[in-house]
Each structure stands twice: as C-alpha cells, then as structure tokens.
Amino acid sequence: MAFYTTAILLGLGFAAMAMGIFISMRIFNIPDITTDGSFTFGGVVTAIMLTSGTSPLLALLMAFVAGSLSGAITAFIHTKLKIHALLSGILVMTALYSVNLALMSRSNIPLIQTPSLFTMFNFGMSEAATQMTFLLFFTAVIFLFLTWLLKTDFGLAMRATGNNEKMIRALGVHTDRMKIIGLALANGLTALSGCLITQIQGFADINMGIGIVILGLGSVMIGNILLTIFKSQNIILLLFGVILGSIIFRIILAFTLSIGIDPLYLKLVVALFVLLVVSLPNLRRAS
Amino acid sequence: MIELRNISKTFHKGTANEIQLLDRFNLKIENGEFVVLIGSNGSGKSTLLNLLAGTIHPDEGEILLDGKDISRLKDYERSKWIARIFQDPLAGTSQELSILENFRLAAIRGRKKGLRIGTGEAFRAEVSGKIAKLNLGLEKKLDQNMGTLSGGQRQALTLLMATMDDTRLLLLDEPAAALDPKTAALLMELASEIIKSMKLTAIMVTHQMKDMLKYGDRLVQLHEGKMIRDVNAGQKQNLQLNDVFTWFGE
Numbered sequence: 001m002a003f004y005t006t007a008i009l010l011g012l013g014f015a016a017m018a019m020g021i022f023i024s025m026r027i028f029n030i031p032d033i034t035t036d037g038s039f040t041f042g043g044v045v046t047a048i049m050l051t052s053g054t055s056p057l058l059a060l061l062m063a064f065v066a067g068s069l070s071g072a073i074t075a076f077i078h079t080k081l082k083i084h085a086l087l088s089g090i091l092v093m094t095a096l097y098s099v100n101l102a103l104m105s106r107s108n109i110p111l112i113q114t115p116s117l118f119t120m121f122n123f124g125m126s127e128a129a130t131q132m133t134f135l136l137f138f139t140a141v142i143f144l145f146l147t148w149l150l151k152t153d154f155g156l157a158m159r160a161t162g163n164n165e166k167m168i169r170a171l172g173v174h175t176d177r178m179k180i181i182g183l184a185l186a187n188g189l190t191a192l193s194g195c196l197i198t199q200i201q202g203f204a205d206i207n208m209g210i211g212i213v214i215l216g217l218g219s220v221m222i223g224n225i226l227l228t229i230f231k232s233q234n235i236i237l238l239l240f241g242v243i244l245g246s247i248i249f250r251i252i253l254a255f256t257l258s259i260g261i262d263p264l265y266l267k268l269v270v271a272l273f274v275l276l277v278v279s280l281p282n283l284r285r286a287s
Numbered sequence: 288m289i290e291l292r293n294i295s296k297t298f299h300k301g302t303a304n305e306i307q308l309l310d311r312f313n314l315k316i317e318n319g320e321f322v323v324l325i326g327s328n329g330s331g332k333s334t335l336l337n338l339l340a341g342t343i344h345p346d347e348g349e350i351l352l353d354g355k356d357i358s359r360l361k362d363y364e365r366s367k368w369i370a371r372i373f374q375d376p377l378a379g380t381s382q383e384l385s386i387l388e389n390f391r392l393a394a395i396r397g398r399k400k401g402l403r404i405g406t407g408e409a410f411r412a413e414v415s416g417k418i419a420k421l422n423l424g425l426e427k428k429l430d431q432n433m434g435t436l437s438g439g440q441r442q443a444l445t446l447l448m449a450t451m452d453d454t455r456l457l458l459l460d461e462p463a464a465a466l467d468p469k470t471a472a473l474l475m476e477l478a479s480e481i482i483k484s485m486k487l488t489a490i491m492v493t494h495q496m497k498d499m500l501k502y503g504d505r506l507v508q509l510h511e512g513k514m515i516r517d518v519n520a521g522q523k524q525n526l527q528l529n530d531v532f533t534w535f536g537e
Contacts (some may be wrong), residue, residue, distance in 0.1 A: 155402040156388050160381040171396045172366035233432050
C-alpha cells in the first residue's frame, strides 16, 4: 500500500509540471522541451538554498523564478531570433545542464536533516500524511489559480494566441510578449515540481529532469481522454484531467515495478504507455 | 480620414524575384466612406490592406489616420482603431474559445488584456442582444465553442465582433469569398448594413462583380500597383455590369 501512497505523492509532486506542459503545449501550442532543464533547475536551486539554511518558502519562490527565467529565455530565442521552438528549448535545456552542474559543483546534493516544506507544515502528523496534505493543498492552489487565470481577459488572450495568432494580433495582442510570459509561467510551474520532488525524494540530482517532458505530455494526453469520455471541451475539466493524469501515470509505473519488471525498463514502459495514450483516439477512429 | 501618401512597397528587393507592388501610391478616404477595392490578382489590393492593417510596412511614404502618422505602428498597436475581416471565415475567431469569450476579446480590442474577468452577466446580456439580431439562434449558444459553428456563422460573428469596440476603419478582405452563394449574399447584406448603420469607414476587397456595383459608395480599381479608376457614388449608380466587365479586359 505504501507503494501506491508514494506513487500518489509523486503524482501530485509532478502535477505542477504537467500543468506547465499543459500551458506550453496545449494552450500555446508550442512544443517546449526546456522542461527537462527547468525541472532540474528548480530542484537544484531548492537543494542549494535548503542546505544553506534558507526558508523553504523562499526556496519555493526562487525555484519558480529560476524556471520562469529559463522559459522566458526559450520564448525569447523562439520569438525574437525566430528559431524553431523545439530547437530553442533544446538549446536552453542543454545550457541549463551546465548551469545546474556549476551551481551544485557536483552531480548530487542530498538533503539530510535539512528543514523542508514538509517539516515546516508538519502539524504533528506522520511524514506521509504531512506530505499528502501539503501536496494536495499545493496542487489545489495552483489548479484554482490557473482556473481563474484562464478566465481573465489575459487568459483569454493567452488561449487565443496559441489557437489563432492572426486573429489575436488583429485584436491588439502583442503575441511575442504573450508567448514569453506563457513559457515563463509554464517553466516556472515545472521548476516548482522540481522543488517539490527534490524535497519528497530528499536529494537533487543533475539527471533528475531526464525524460520529464514525456511525463507531462502523457498527463496532458490522459486529460484529453477525460474530455473525450465526457464529450466536453471545457478547458477546466481538461486541466483537472491533467492533474489526474499525473497521478494515474505514477500509479501505473508503481504497478509496473510491483509486478517485478526490472527498473531498467522503466523509461521503455513510460514511452510505450505514452504511445498507447496518444494513439488511442486514432486507433478507435480507425476501427 | 485615412490617407496614404506616396506609399511604395517592393517585395524581395535585390533578388531575381523583386516585385514592386506599389509605387508612390496615393489615396484619401473620408470618414464614413465605404470604398470597394477591385483589381486583378497581383494588382496590389491585398498589399494595400496589409499596409493599412500593419502586418507589413511601407518602404517609403506615410499612412495617416485622422492626421496621425501610423506608418510605423505594428498591427497589434493599430488594432486600437482598425478592425479586420479576413477572407478565411475561420480566421477571425478563436475556435477553442466560446462565442462569449471571443466577443470579450473583441470588446477590448483597443485595450489592455488584464487580470479581470469580463464575461459577467451584463456583458453576456449585451452580446446576446447583438447576436440575436442575426436571427441565427446563436444568442442561446454563447458558451459553445466557436469551433462548433459553420464558416458562415463564424464570419457573421466576426463582423459583429468588429463593431464591439471603437472602430475607425474596417478592412474587409473578400469576406464572403469562401462561403456558399446564399450565405455569402446574407453576409454581404449584413456587412453593408453594419457599415451604414454605424457610419463606419470601410475598405472592402472583392472579386464579385455584382457586389462591386451593389455595395459601397466609391469604387477604386488597382492595376499593377497603380490606381487606374476612382468612381464616386454618383457615377457608381449608373454603372452596369458590362462596364465593370470590360475594365478587367483592358
């Protein structure tokens, strides 16, 4: 059972990142893979700040800032220097690898006996209960924030930017700036996940971000399936589905491990699972 | 008043594909005038519309709107005063937003898109009232995604959206070209009615000869980047289909 509790915890921890991918890929329609770098960046900033005795809340904030900066740079390269979004993301992600390594000056920082968000908000509960409560609360706050944001005039302009750029420019929106803000927000959220995961697993690692983007993508796809089931196009339902997707993803991985599949094959399982989720709608149409 | 002064625009300058679309072009349009712009392909009509909208900028010359030089302003900066209807009936709306949300964005075309929710009851009632006049029954579907509507419905809504904010110039680029004949006729009527009733200054590009005669109060023909004909309202009334037909044969 503890196995699945951990899976849910991780799912919630990765939910912010999945919502970030939802913003870049679904709202803005930009294949942004800065994610692998900005996720680690968030984790690295967190580990450095926590081990030097900074408040976990400040570390959370700084992780967000670090991630936002990464996303803004990617979007800047993409919009102002007219480089393909995919390449822009790869460039920033690659550069961040060195940045992260330089910041840590080694490949791994363990968090032993350092205060964390979970020690801060532990109200006499067990470790798992504290983590669960905090992560549920945290995810709910981000969910509600985005729900609100997407309904504001700014949010509408954001959605239209990804959907019909020609139209929204004619309606007076500076789309380049909009994309920069959008990718900053997306990668800020991703870095928040990096911050949380670092505290859940108790260390930051230079490789912790590898393949993260596919987890986010998979979660968004699961969200999409939810929309198909409910025959809805409601963006809020989709966002909720993305969070659910993040958790389902983790549970499936936990299940895979529990039936004795060698962890070596974990990434293969992830890839196959995402392939299945992505191709499901097409398979159904074909038959 | 909108005024183009000595506008020149060359594409692919310095290459083998160099093409000069406008050469020291001048045009003055009074407020409230509805200009129909005609000309064969490559005559510079679209270039003219794009120059006015700000998606491209002139190599030389000035564009003045009510005396203010707007030549260097970007498209999203000019949109404060200029609304645009595209030829593609799907291009003027966002398919993933609801009808109401599309109208909200149109209503704040010239303003900042800030962090407030503007799709409340009062706004809903306003939009519903406007849309009801179309008699398409869409006022009951305000929360439906734009993507679920037909091209004709979307183009009609795009027209209405153009009137949601202060519009000093309305650009229509063959607004009905992609629609079936019946829907196209309805749309043209709607456009003409809106332009008249709101006394909008408008420029419409069309290839439909009967539309050239039926709509607008001034007819301007372009040919290879030059204005070769400028027909005022009085002369326009006496025009026959045959006259226009021969113009294109010249």
